[in-house]
Amino acid sequence: MSRMSLTDLKALLQAEKHDALGVNTSTLSAERTLALDYYYGNMEADMPSVEGRSSAVSTDVADTIEGLMPALMEIFAATEEAVRFNPVGPEDEEAAEQETDYVNHVFMQRNPGFLVLYTFIKDALLSKVGVVKVFWEESERYENETYLEQPDDVFALLATAPDVEIIAHSERVDGGGEQVHDVTLRQRRRDGCAKVVPVPPEEFGISSRARSIADTRYCYHEVQKSESDLIAQGYDAAQVKALPGWTDGATAETHARDTVETGMRSQAAAEALNRAMRPIKVTEHYIRMDYDGSGTAHLYRVTTGGDDSEVLCRAGEPDVVAVDVMPFAAMTPVIITHRFFGRSIADLVIDIQRIKTALLRSLLDNAYLANNQRVAIVEAFSSDRTVDDLLVSRPGGVVRTRAPGAIEPIPNQPLGPFVFPLIQYVDSTREWRTGVTRQGQGIDADALANQSATAVNQAFTAAQAKMKLIARIFAETGMRDMFALLHGVIRKNDRKANTVRLRNRWVTVDPRNWKTRDDMTIQVGLGTGSKEAQIAHLMAVLGIQKEALALPQLGLVTPKNIYNTLRKLVEKIDLKSVEPYFTDPELVVGQGAPPPDPKLVRAQGELQLRAQQTQADIVTKAQKLAADASLKARQQDIEAGLERERMMLDAHTRLHETAAGRPDRPTIRPITLGGETG
Numbered sequence: 001m002s003r004m005s006l007t008d009l010k011a012l013l014q015a016e017k018h019d020a021l022g023v024n025t026s027t028l029s030a031e032r033t034l035a036l037d038y039y040y041g042n043m044e045a046d047m048p049s050v051e052g053r054s055s056a057v058s059t060d061v062a063d064t065i066e067g068l069m070p071a072l073m074e075i076f077a078a079t080e081e082a083v084r085f086n087p088v089g090p091e092d093e094e095a096a097e098q099e100t101d102y103v104n105h106v107f108m109q110r111n112p113g114f115l116v117l118y119t120f121i122k123d124a125l126l127s128k129v130g131v132v133k134v135f136w137e138e139s140e141r142y143e144n145e146t147y148l149e150q151p152d153d154v155f156a157l158l159a160t161a162p163d164v165e166i167i168a169h170s171e172r173v174d175g176g177g178e179q180v181h182d183v184t185l186r187q188r189r190r191d192g193c194a195k196v197v198p199v200p201p202e203e204f205g206i207s208s209r210a211r212s213i214a215d216t217r218y219c220y221h222e223v224q225k226s227e228s229d230l231i232a233q234g235y236d237a238a239q240v241k242a243l244p245g246w247t248d249g250a251t252a253e254t255h256a257r258d259t260v261e262t263g264m265r266s267q268a269a270a271e272a273l274n275r276a277m278r279p280i281k282v283t284e285h286y287i288r289m290d291y292d293g294s295g296t297a298h299l300y301r302v303t304t305g306g307d308d309s310e311v312l313c314r315a316g317e318p319d320v321v322a323v324d325v326m327p328f329a330a331m332t333p334v335i336i337t338h339r340f341f342g343r344s345i346a347d348l349v350i351d352i353q354r355i356k357t358a359l360l361r362s363l364l365d366n367a368y369l370a371n372n373q374r375v376a377i378v379e380a381f382s383s384d385r386t387v388d389d390l391l392v393s394r395p396g397g398v399v400r401t402r403a404p405g406a407i408e409p410i411p412n413q414p415l416g417p418f419v420f421p422l423i424q425y426v427d428s429t430r431e432w433r434t435g436v437t438r439q440g441q442g443i444d445a446d447a448l449a450n451q452s453a454t455a456v457n458q459a460f461t462a463a464q465a466k467m468k469l470i471a472r473i474f475a476e477t478g479m480r481d482m483f484a485l486l487h488g489v490i491r492k493n494d495r496k497a498n499t500v501r502l503r504n505r506w507v508t509v510d511p512r513n514w515k516t517r518d519d520m521t522i523q524v525g526l527g528t529g530s531k532e533a534q535i536a537h538l539m540a541v542l543g544i545q546k547e548a549l550a551l552p553q554l555g556l557v558t559p560k561n562i563y564n565t566l567r568k569l570v571e572k573i574d575l576k577s578v579e580p581y582f583t584d585p586e587l588v589v590g591q592g593a594p595p596p597d598p599k600l601v602r603a604q605g606e607l608q609l610r611a612q613q614t615q616a617d618i619v620t621k622a623q624k625l626a627a628d629a630s631l632k633a634r635q636q637d638i639e640a641g642l643e644r645e646r647m648m649l650d651a652h653t654r655l656h657e658t659a660a661g662r663p664d665r666p667t668i669r670p671i672t673l674g675g676e677t678g
Contacts, residue, residue: 004291006311006318013285013302013309016218021341022205028341029252032127032201035061035346036256038353039126047357054364058356060430061346065125067436068345068467069118075471076479077117079571080104083483088515095515101502102509103487111196119198120478124331127253128344130478131199131330133221134485136493138192146184149174155181163188194489196482199328202253210340213328213481217288217297221328228276230305236313243305246281280305282312286326299323324492329485331478333470345434352430359419359426366415374410381406435466491516538569559585 004012021028037045038061049055076082081104087096107113116132124130144167147158159166168184203222210216230240285302292298303312303319311318332342372393377386381403389399390407401407431437490511497510542565548557563585567578575581 002293004289004293009291009302009318009320010304010309010311012289013287013304016207016287017205017220017283017285017309019208020205020218020220021208021210022202022220022222028128029202031347032344033252033256035126035344035350036253038062038346038350039065040256040259043354043357046354054361054368056357056360056364058353058360060349060353060356061126064349064430064434064436065122065345068125068434068470069122071467072121072471072474073114073118076121076474077114080108081571082107082113082117083479085487092515095513098502098507098509099487099514102498102500102511103483103490105500105502106194106490107196107483107486110193113196116196116198120331120482121474123198123201124333124474124478125345127201128341128347129201129204129330129332131201131204131328132478132482133197133199133327134329134482134489135195135197135327136192136489137195138190141189141191143187143189144184145187146182148182149180150183151178151180155183158183158185161185161187163190192493194486194493196486200254200257202251202257204328204330206340211338212340213326213330216326216340219286219326219328221284221286223282223284224279225282226277227280230280230282230312234314235303235319236316239310239313240280240305241275243280243310244307246279281307283309286323286328291320299326325485325488327485327489329478329481331474333473335473348433349430352426352433356423356426359423363415363419363423366412366419369412370414373412376408376410378406378408435464435470487514488516490514535569535572538565538572541565542569 034045037043041057041059041062043057081100083100083103085096085100085103087093107116120130120132122130147154150158158164165186165188166183167186168182170182171179172182174180199221204219205222206213206219207216210219213219224246227240227243231237283304285304286299287302288297288299290297291300299322301319301321301323304310305312311320313319330340333345334343334348336342375390377390381401383400383402385400386406389397399407427438491514494511497508499506499508501507502509542562545557545562545565548554549562563578563582566582570578570581
């Protein structure tokens with residue numbers, strides 16, 4: 001089975017991109033461009049200003065989005081633990097905790113985590129969808145170092161060090177007559193890191209049939225790269241130099257986002273003189289296709305350059321790489337079921353801003369007319385100069401007439417009593433739609449007049465419900481996918497052990513031993529009220545724990561439980577770490593306990609040695625006494641046996657003597673002693 005030809009691959013990519021929702025979709029692009037214009041207060045397309053009339057603009061889109069941002073950022077970025085990985089078994093507790101700490105460290109320290117979250121959330125609120133890209137980036141950096149008056153052996157070591165290039169070298173004889181070297185080296189340092197980068201919505205496209213990134217068959221990322229960057233990444237230099245430059249890559253959305261018109265300036269002259277930095281349009285296509293002709297579709301990444309989607313080559317081969325997952329995570333604040341693109345907060349507020357702008361302009365025009373009323377002129381009592389004087393309106397100005405009563409002001413109907421209630425109604429509609437209320441933004445004291453604390457709290461809680469729903473949608477969609485991708489990229493690409501500082505301790509993390517993590521909990525702080533309410537709840541729990549600790553027979557509370565409560569309390573009051581204030585009770589008796597005083601260790605060792613010596617002396621003496629007693633008892637037994645034999649021998653001797661003196665006595669048989677005849 002043959003591989004797909006480049007001609008067929010190019011045609012497939014062009015067809016998929018043309019059908020995708022993204023840069024080439026006029027309706028989507030127009031809606032997002034309009035949202036950006038309204039955010040910046042540019043309403044000339046819908047409500048052009050008229051000369052001599054008010055041109056004021058109500059900025060409801062910007063006010064609503066900026067009103068949501070502080071609360072959402074507080075939810076996701078208030079602590080250093082934005083994500084937590086759950087263990088898959090009892091033996092996996094410590095590993096899951098370490099992976100949680102390391103992934104949060106990479107996201108917040110190795111990447112600009114706060115800015116990534118800010119951009120991710122704001123794009124979703126303003127442009128229907130926020131998109132981030134997660135990938136592994138290998139980087140090289142060079143450092144120049146100069147060494148003076150180095151002897152031959154040191155110079156040899158420096159010159160043979162890996163990844164070192166000698167830039168300058170000179171030899172000379174120093175004052176002592178020894179040959180020394182002055183050398184300048186260039187040290188190449190390689191590093192790799194998982195990157196999380198926000199993607200502008202106008203650079204991302206996805207198949208029109210997609211319901212989510214996970215199940216789509218095609219999506220793409222269209223970026224601008226310089227000629228030098230592409231060659232440095234290993235792409236064929238001749239092919240890159242032949243690609244056309246991206247003279248005007250700005251879309252309508254890009255122009256709308258550009259508030260100072262920097263993208264409108266031509267840089268053709270600079271690019272002609274500096275071709276290495278010439279911008280080139282590069283598109284990364286992620287497509288499921290049967291590229292190898294096996295009959296089964298797999299996911300591939302294909303990199304093309306220019307508007308004609310020319311497939312770029314590396315080392316003579318097309319840059320078609322098989323990948324495991326699409327490296328994008330996306331989220332939308334208002335989900336449209338069974339569709340990838342939902343509605344933005346700007347979509348909910350654009351008509352409100354249009355209505356309020358019309359009301360505000362009419363109110364201001366009415367105020368202008370009140371200050372400069374129209375007048376009726378009686379021609380019989382006016383002169384030729386009367387009209388000229390009226391055309392110049394200034395405080396204390398003179399109007400010349402021929403007789404009193406020549407000028408009569410035309411009554412102006414005040415619109416305030418009619419317009420202000422309408423503005424309040426429109427504001428309440430906006431608050432109901434978005435959940436961004438005046439009470440939640442900080443207002444003057446008069447706004448809470450004649451309202452009980454309970455009523456205000458209920459209104460505030462009801463308004464927070466929509467904000468919490470948006471936060472929960474973000475957590476369960478884009479945030480979850482982003483951290484899952486980040487964990488996977490680290491696990492697959494970080495092939496070395498890293499020593500990092502986690503929880504105020506230096507630990508060694510080796511991602512090669514990580515497991516696949518599908519079970520995650522995004523920490524968003526929802527459902528427990530404001531931060532002040534959470535602190536109050538923790539203090540109440542701490543009080544109950546202290547009371548339960550006084551009843552140890554119940555076994556309800558351990559020191560570890562109290563430490564966990566204190567750790568959460570420290571996090572809620574925005575302190576970085578709990579270690580400076582409280583000590584984990586497990587570390588006091590565990591392996592992580594601080595090292596003891598060396599003097600105390602030495603004294604304890606001496607005491608233990610003395611005790612061992614004393615015990616050894618006691619055992620030796622006891623053994624010696626036992627041996628002496630055994631020897632003495634044996635000697636006594638031997639002596640007793642000898643004494644018995646001596647007595648028996650004496651008795652036998654006396655019997656023989658007696659028998660010799662009396663022959664009429666019977667013969668006495670000899671007695672055998674010890675096997676011998678006596």
